[in-house]
Every structure is written in structure tokens, then in C-alpha cells.
Amino acid sequence: xxxxxxxxxxxxxxxxxxxxxxxxxxxxxxxxxxxxxxxxxxxxxxxxxxxxxxxxxxxxxxxxxxxxxxxxxxxxxxxxxxxxxxxxxxxxxxxxxxxxxxxxxxxxxxxxxxxxxxxxxxxxxxxxxxxxxxxxxxxxxxxxxxxxxxxxxxxxxxxxxxxxxxxx
Amino acid sequence: xxxxxxxxxxxxxxxxxxxxxxxxxxxxxxxxxxxxxxxxxxxxxxxxxxxxxxxxxxxxxxxxxxxxxxxxxxxxxxxxxxxxxxxxxxxxxxxxxxxxx
Numbered sequence: 001x002x003x004x005x006x007x008x009x010x011x012x013x014x015x016x017x018x019x020x021x022x023x024x025x026x027x028x029x030x031x032x033x034x035x036x037x038x039x040x041x042x043x044x045x046x047x048x049x050x051x052x053x054x055x056x057x058x059x060x061x062x063x064x065x066x067x068x069x070x071x072x073x074x075x076x077x078x079x080x081x082x083x084x085x086x087x088x089x090x091x092x093x094x095x096x097x098x099x100x101x102x103x104x105x106x107x108x109x110x111x112x113x114x115x116x117x118x119x120x121x122x123x124x125x126x127x128x129x130x131x132x133x134x135x136x137x138x139x140x141x142x143x144x145x146x147x148x149x150x151x152x153x154x155x156x157x158x159x160x161x162x163x164x165x166x167x168x
Numbered sequence: 169x170x171x172x173x174x175x176x177x178x179x180x181x182x183x184x185x186x187x188x189x190x191x192x193x194x195x196x197x198x199x200x201x202x203x204x205x206x207x208x209x210x211x212x213x214x215x216x217x218x219x220x221x222x223x224x225x226x227x228x229x230x231x232x233x234x235x236x237x238x239x240x241x242x243x244x245x246x247x248x249x250x251x252x253x254x255x256x257x258x259x260x261x262x263x264x265x266x267x268x269x
Contacts, residue, residue: 025188030201053218056211106183110177117173121222122221124219149235149236164246
């Protein structure tokens with residue numbers, strides 16, 4: 001694929017991604033925020049494909065846009081917040097400080113990226129980012145971390161049940 | 169290929185949006201969504217550098233980040249539900265038992 005086509009695709013994915021991320025920030029209702037976030041996850045998966053991370057792109061859609069967002073929507077449904085509970089987002093001085101702080105973070109990060117601009121990318125092997133390649137590295141070099149992750153998920157399951165259940 | 173700087177800049181933007189949400193939003197559920205956005209920005213950075221260096225380690229780390237995000241969402245939302253049950257609110261500035269004076 002040519003360089004121009006890749007750049008066009010990058011912006012095709014990046015602009016809606018930035019818009020949906022901003023939508024999460026702008027939304028008042030949690031359901032609207034969740035929908036914006038699902039859309040952001042889908043566009044981000046497209047960006048991952050551009051980075052030759054095919055497995056991660058699919059994991060992004062299945063785990064994030066599928067499982068995690070369903071969890072979020074379930075909680076929104078269970079809480080069934082009324083408009084009064086949602087309340088109006090008041091603009092306080094502290095919030096203005098928060099916005100200024102995050103703009104500062106953005107400026108800092110962009111400056112850092114521009115100053116340490118990495119040189120061109122190396123060519124990648126044909127199986128880069130495929131299930132086989134990622135699986136191989138996960139079960140050789142990263143064997144202990146992936147076993148630790150399984151324990152972490154078990155702890156999270158038990159913890160979620162213990163915290164959320166009224167009576168055990 | 170698209171320059172790595174583009175991807176890093178995009179990740180910086182996503183992180184800043186998530187950071188602003190964590191600081192500004194009142195609803196705990198939306199605060200969690202913004203944390204997910206920040207984790208995704210970190211993932212994007214890992215994958216951008218993995219592509220640039222042509223090493224697969226970034227993919228493994230991104231995989232772990234997704235697993236940790238899933239665990240965090242499960243436990244965090246359970247806490248939100250427990251808080252809602254005991255004080256009928258999910259506003260982060262109304263849960264202030266531990267606040268000093």
C-alpha cells in the first residue's frame with residue numbers, strides 16, 4: 001500500500017476517533033458517553049490495523065467494544081439514574097483548572113513527541129502482529145506475566161462479586 | 169508508512185481527553201470511561217513503538233494492558249454499585265467520608 005493511501009486512511013480513522021473521544025467528554029448522560037466510547041474503540045481498532053497489529057485490533061473490538069462496554073451499559077441500566085441524580089454539570093473554578101491542566105499535559109506530550117521524533121520505521125516480517133507471532137511471544141518470553149494475568153482476572157472476578165453483592 | 173509521530177500525537181490527544189474527563193466529570197461511570205480512554209492511549213503508544221522498532225514486545229504489553237483494563241472495569245464498577253446502594257449517588261464529589269474536614 002502506498003504512503004499516500006496510508007496517510008489518507010490514518011486521517012479517516014483519526015478524525016472520527018478524536019471526535020468520539022471528545023464526545024465522551026461532552027456527554028451528560030452516561031449512555032451517550034458509552035456510545036461515543038464504543039465508536040472511539042472501533043476507530044482505534046482501525047488505527048491498530050494501520051500499525052500492523054491485526055490481533056490487537058480484533059482483541060480491541062471483542063474485549064473493549066464487546067465485553068467491557070456491555071459491562072458499563074449493564075451498570076448504567078442497573079443504576080437507572082434519573083435526570084435529577086445526573087444533575088447539571090456546573091462549571092466551577094476547579095473544572096476550569098482541570099481543563100487548563102489537561103491542555104498543559106497535551107502541550108507537554110506533543111512537545112516531547114516532536115522533540116524526540118523517532119526516525120523512519122524498520123521493515124517488519126510478514127507475520128508481524130498475527131495470532132501466531134503474538135501467541136509465540138506471549139507463551140515464551142512473557143509466560144510468567146500471562147500466568148500472573150490469569151490470577152489477576154480471577155482476583156477481579158472474586159473481588160467484583162464480593163464488593164457488589166449485598167449479602168454473601 | 170505513516171510517521172510514528174502521527175500515532176504518538178494521536179495518543180497524546182486521547183490521553184489529554186481522558187485526563188480532562190477524570191478531572192472534570194462528576195459521574196463516576198463516565199470517569200471510568202475516561203480512564204479506559206487513557207489506557208487506550210497508552211496501548212496506542214506501545215503499538216506505535218512496536219511497529220517502529222519492528223519488535224513484538226509492545227504487542228504483548230498492550231495485551232496485558234487490555235487484561236488489566238478489564239479487571240479494573242469489573243472491580244471499579246462493582247465499587248460504583250456498592251456506593252450507589254449505600255448512598256444513592258454516583259457523583260464523585262458527593263462521596264466524601266474520607267475527606268479531611
